[in-house]
Amino acid sequence: xxxxxxxxxxxxxxxxxxxxxxxxxxxxxxxxxxxxxxxxxxxxxxxxxxxxxxxxxxxxxxxxxxxxxxxxxxxxxxxxxxxxxxxxxxxxxxxxxxxxxxxxxxxxxxxxxxxxxxxxxxxxxxxxxxxxxxxxxxxxxxxxxxxxxxxxxxxxxxxxxxxxxxxxxxxxxxxxxxxxxxxxxxxxxxxxxxxxxxxxxxxxxxxxxxxxxxxxxxxxxxxxxxxxxxxxxxxxxxxxxxxxxxxxxxxxxxxxxxxxxxxxxxxxxxxxxxxxxxxxxxxxxxxxxxxxxxxxxxxxxxxxxxxxxxxxxxxxxxxxxxxxxxxxxxxxxxxxxxxxxxxxxxxxxxxxx
Amino acid sequence: xxxxxxxxxxxxxxxxxxxxxxxxxxxxxxxxxxxxxxxxxxxxxxxxxxxxxxxxxxxxxxxxxxxxxxxxxxxxxxxxxxxxxxxxxxxxxxxxxxxxxxxxxxxxxxxxxxxxxxxxxxxxxxxxxxxxxxxxxxxxxxxxxxxxxxxxxxxxxxxxxxxxxxxxxxxxxxxxxxxxxxxxxxxxxxxxxxxxxxxxxxxxxxxxxxxxxxxxxxxxxxxxxxxxxxxxxxxxxxxxxxxxxxxxxxxxxxxxxxxxxxxxxxxxxxxxxxxxxxxxx
Numbered sequence: 001x002x003x004x005x006x007x008x009x010x011x012x013x014x015x016x017x018x019x020x021x022x023x024x025x026x027x028x029x030x031x032x033x034x035x036x037x038x039x040x041x042x043x044x045x046x047x048x049x050x051x052x053x054x055x056x057x058x059x060x061x062x063x064x065x066x067x068x069x070x071x072x073x074x075x076x077x078x079x080x081x082x083x084x085x086x087x088x089x090x091x092x093x094x095x096x097x098x099x100x101x102x103x104x105x106x107x108x109x110x111x112x113x114x115x116x117x118x119x120x121x122x123x124x125x126x127x128x129x130x131x132x133x134x135x136x137x138x139x140x141x142x143x144x145x146x147x148x149x150x151x152x153x154x155x156x157x158x159x160x161x162x163x164x165x166x167x168x169x170x171x172x173x174x175x176x177x178x179x180x181x182x183x184x185x186x187x188x189x190x191x192x193x194x195x196x197x198x199x200x201x202x203x204x205x206x207x208x209x210x211x212x213x214x215x216x217x218x219x220x221x222x223x224x225x226x227x228x229x230x231x232x233x234x235x236x237x238x239x240x241x242x243x244x245x246x247x248x249x250x251x252x253x254x255x256x257x258x259x260x261x262x263x264x265x266x267x268x269x270x271x272x273x274x275x276x277x278x279x280x281x282x283x284x285x286x287x288x289x290x291x292x293x294x295x296x297x298x299x300x301x302x303x304x305x306x307x308x309x310x311x312x313x314x315x316x317x318x319x320x321x322x323x324x325x326x327x328x329x330x331x332x333x334x335x336x337x338x339x340x341x342x343x344x345x346x347x348x349x350x351x352x353x
Numbered sequence: 354x355x356x357x358x359x360x361x362x363x364x365x366x367x368x369x370x371x372x373x374x375x376x377x378x379x380x381x382x383x384x385x386x387x388x389x390x391x392x393x394x395x396x397x398x399x400x401x402x403x404x405x406x407x408x409x410x411x412x413x414x415x416x417x418x419x420x421x422x423x424x425x426x427x428x429x430x431x432x433x434x435x436x437x438x439x440x441x442x443x444x445x446x447x448x449x450x451x452x453x454x455x456x457x458x459x460x461x462x463x464x465x466x467x468x469x470x471x472x473x474x475x476x477x478x479x480x481x482x483x484x485x486x487x488x489x490x491x492x493x494x495x496x497x498x499x500x501x502x503x504x505x506x507x508x509x510x511x512x513x514x515x516x517x518x519x520x521x522x523x524x525x526x527x528x529x530x531x532x533x534x535x536x537x538x539x540x541x542x543x544x545x546x547x548x549x550x551x552x553x554x555x556x557x558x559x560x561x562x563x564x565x566x567x568x569x570x571x572x573x574x575x576x577x578x579x580x581x582x583x584x585x586x587x588x589x590x591x592x593x594x595x596x597x598x599x600x601x602x603x604x605x606x607x608x609x610x611x612x613x614x615x616x617x618x619x620x621x622x623x624x625x626x627x628x629x630x631x632x633x634x
Binding site: 099102103104105106123124125127128130132134136137138139140142143147151152154155156179192195205 | 357358361362364365368369372373437438439441442444445446447448449631633634
């Protein structure tokens with residue numbers, strides 16, 4: 001299995017694809033829905049994004065507390081410039097994994113490398129590359145937002161002027177001499193994101209970055225994540241907001257009961273689970289001819305009718321052919337909706353008891 | 354080890370304590386207590402007493418107050434930050450755990466020493482302006498010894514802050530420590546002494562002979578060491594400390610006592626570093 005990055009020809013979005021060398025991969029751009037195909041080249045597969053260019057490498061990570069194994073033999077790689085979503089139910093081991101990646105928790109087994117540097121033995125060096133936003137964002141309550149950020153800027157060797165800029169950017173410019181202890185949860189969360197990106201680190205590790213934020217705050221954080229990705233930042237993000245993860249992540253990893261049960265693109269995982277897109281077509285007048293034309297197409301799993309509406313579950317590659325078949329059979333298409341397999345379905349399937 | 358990281362963390366600790374007005378409150382409290390003791394402290398005295406008498410009056414008060422202030426200052430240094438969540442972010446930075454803990458210790462030590470110097474210093478200057486017999490050296494020794502005592506308890510509290518998993522437990526530990534060193538150990542030591550010496554001989558007018566082991570035992574209580582140090586350097590200051598009123602063996606010197614206080618600071622700081630290095634956050 002090889003993983004490589006391709007760019008959408010229409011909107012230039014970077015998409016991560018996985019497959020065997022020489023395999024033709026059909027894909028849909030998550031940004032502009034442009035469809036296309038890409039063959040994983042033989043030559044490139046040898047240099048697939050692996051050890052040398054990996055930004056975060058977790059290998060065989062295990063952490064136990066007495067007789068409870070919180071994380072069991074977890075391995076994954078986050079490639080340079082990609083957004084990797086890390087999902088799992090509460091208590092699945094997400095935060096333990098993240099804390100181990102930063103050596104806040106000492107793993108029992110396994111290795112973690114940031115830009116090829118072992119976090120356990122050379123933590124200080126490795127952490128130079130990381131900006132971190134913990135699940136529970138906290139600051140020094142007696143200090144102002146600026147005093148707090150300046151403290152972190154000193155240790156990160158980031159320019160102090162950046163602190164003022166970030167405070168403005170995250171809508172905290174009017175807090176002035178107000179102590180962080182008096183901030184609302186949303187304000188603290190925004191300041192937490194500002195702290196994480198202070199000094200423009202090449203890697204961002206975000207643990208529930210949108211937790212406790214209002215919709216405007218969620219959008220602000222999401223836009224910032226995408227902006228950082230455009231700058232080439234590698235982003236590891238854990239979140240319960242699956243729609244957001246699906247929207248922004250190149251690949252996802254799903255952890256359940258301490259075990260990494262899946263990691264791939266959302267499309268890749270859907271494929272593995274045999275989840276297929278659903279097309280809902282409303283025609284002017286639904287006839288048996290139209291229904292049969294669709295049913296007889298290869299790759300169509302099911303067709304349900306309700307009034308003049310058809311609900312079709314089919315292979316992703318068959319969507320255009322289904323629409324063409326309806327038109328050819330005399331269907332006057334009045335409404336068309338396509339629902340791709342959602343990350344929620346994937347998540348539920350991988351984490352079901 | 355990078356000194357700029359240590360300095361940044363120490364500066365932050367100081368700034369944090371300035372912002373919560375802790376420094377001002379404790380400095381003012383030290384100054385007021387010293388002035389009150391100097392003016393009203395001695396029975397039968399009228400008005401300001403000189404610095405020597407003030408030190409005698411203050412010594413017992415200091416052994417009660419300074420430890421509790423140091424314990425309050427440091428008991429939550431590590432566990433408080435872990436519980437609040439700010440330790441996660443601090444440790445995610447390019448700083449070693451050793452740099453973080455030494456920065457915190459130095460910052461808190463700065464806060465404590467500053468409050469002692471300002472509080473006692475300001476009061477000392479006011480007293481000096483009102484009395485004719487001023488011994489600045491003795492008063493300087495008193496301030497120096499008090500800082501050492503404070504640092505001992507700071508170091509012990511820092512260690513406690515690393516061994517407990519809850520802020521409330523660490524606070525309980527700090528309160529226990531205060532009772533241990535100020536109430537329990539002095540009573541135990543005196544009790545042990547009373548069981549081994551012949552009180553009837555003392556009552557008959559013979560000089561009391563205290564065994565060497567008793568002096569050695571007092572080294573395990575920093576407040577006793579502090580009182581003994583002041584006695585050696587300045588004169589008898591503590592009625593609580595029997596060793597200050599009785600002849601001590603030759604090895605029981607000021608140098609040893611300073612060394613013991615420094616050892617307390619170093620040993621507990623090393624233990625705190627050792628524990629913090631291994632702690633899961």
